[in-house]
Amino acid sequence: MPPIKELYSYYKTLLDYYPEVQTPSGLNRLEICLAVLSGPAKIKTTRVRALAGFLASEAQVAATQMTVEFDAASGAIRLADPQLTFLADLEADELRRRLIAWRGIGPESADALLLHAFDAPVFAVNSRSWRLLRRHGFVGPEADYEEMRELFQAALPEDTDIYRRYYRRITLLGKDFCRSAKFLCSSCPLKPYMEYEPCD
Numbered sequence: 001m002p003p004i005k006e007l008y009s010y011y012k013t014l015l016d017y018y019p020e021v022q023t024p025s026g027l028n029r030l031e032i033c034l035a036v037l038s039g040p041a042k043i044k045t046t047r048v049r050a051l052a053g054f055l056a057s058e059a060q061v062a063a064t065q066m067t068v069e070f071d072a073a074s075g076a077i078r079l080a081d082p083q084l085t086f087l088a089d090l091e092a093d094e095l096r097r098r099l100i101a102w103r104g105i106g107p108e109s110a111d112a113l114l115l116h117a118f119d120a121p122v123f124a125v126n127s128r129s130w131r132l133l134r135r136h137g138f139v140g141p142e143a144d145y146e147e148m149r150e151l152f153q154a155a156l157p158e159d160t161d162i163y164r165r166y167y168r169r170i171t172l173l174g175k176d177f178c179r180s181a182k183f184l185c186s187s188c189p190l191k192p193y194m195e196y197e198p199c200d
């Protein structure tokens with residue numbers, strides 16, 4: 001297995017390769033959540049429905065008297081507080097615990113929501129980061145989500161901006177080079193690091 005700190009070198013290499021990544025600005029917290037919960041239409045609808053249920057439950061716990069509606073046709077969530085201020089007082093660990101405990105919200109979605117919408121210093125692993133770790137020999141095929149998240153967090157300074165920038169660049173890497181069916185190593189910016197064999 002390569003030294004874990006090499007993951008920080010990957011980050012700097014990707015930052016050089018993708019110096020500018022356009023990100024939407026001016027979104028409220030709910031809009032960021034909806035943007036984060038991407039995926040094929042059916043999966044996205046399931047995820048957004050789960051989020052709507054979670055928000056309705058939390059609004060009730062916070063005694064806001066606010067209704068939360070999910071419109072399956074448009075995939076929209078309607079509520080009077082799109083900044084989700086009723087969640088603002090929760091510590092990130094507690095919010096993470098509640099999100100993951102909610103049926104339909106897995107750790108990957110929970111961490112992406114925490115990182116992008118709630119500014120929490122939590123690295124969010126996605127399928128593309130998993131491919132990267134596996135193909136570069138950091139983890140084997142049995143690696144679980146927490147193991148991968150801890151690897152990234154052990155390699156990086158605890159910094160929300162770094163986690164976000166890295167997440168976005170790994171997503172681009174997975175689209176441009178490290179694809180699920182075919183990987184284009186010869187032109188990939190991380191090719192110089194391909195000195196270890198994949199674990200499987």
Ligand code: SF4
Pocket residue numbers: 132135136173177178179183184185186188189190191194
């Ligand atoms: S060098 Fe190959 S395996 Fe490594 S990230 Fe690039 S495409 Fe993926």
